[in-house]
Amino acid sequence: MGIKVHGNPFSAATQRVLGTLAEKGLEYELVIIDLGSGQQKTEAFLKLHPFGQVPVLEDGDLKLFESRAISQYLAHTYADKGTPLINHDPKKMAIISVWTEVEALRFDPEASKLNYELVIKPIIGQTTNEAIVEQHEGKLAEVLDVYETRLAQSKYLGGDSFTLADLLHTPAINYLIGSKIKTLFDARPHVSAWSADILARPAWQKVVALMKH
Ligand SMILES: N[C@@H](CCC(=O)N[C@@H](CS)C(=O)NCC(=O)O)C(=O)O
16 A cells, blocks of 8 residues: 545645655655545544644555654655655754754744735635734744854755755745745845745645646
């Protein structure tokens, strides 16, 4: 039995997993879950994901949820395939882990709220709350100041090469860059160059192509 992803090509969390699979050059089947109709909350789907969200990964008899845990699993299990997203040296891996934690705990809380207000709400016919945007824009700017300093010293967040630490950011940055928040990236030359670099990767472009079908 091959790899199966239950998700939606427009979901940033699903895209994290699809981006990892693409970097690893792994074949998979994407089972589309219709989030608009609430398919993720059906009894059948709750058996795969107890919180009723996407993505879910099935690899043989292993079933996983949480996109970052799935990406970690793929990076470790298929370490010798495609792009090496982790490092076997414990110190180098620790630095990658610092930045995967920063993504989850500092970057994403701001980025996902901004994406909800600026990207998702217009799609689902709701009005953007500008006060919420302003609040999280300020917080994201503070986070990106730290990234600017880091990326002035290191080509990628986790070190000299592209790793999971960079990859996990790609879906949210892809959406943010298409919104007015792009100015926060443009104002920081190293962040701007890094974002352009990770968005141009052929593996990410494969994920983008799935949104156009
Ligand atoms: N921390 C989770 C977040 C998953 C998540 O928020 N999924 C969204 C799509 S990006 C979802 O399923 N939304 C529908 C819902 O919550 O009902 C992960 O990284 O997998």
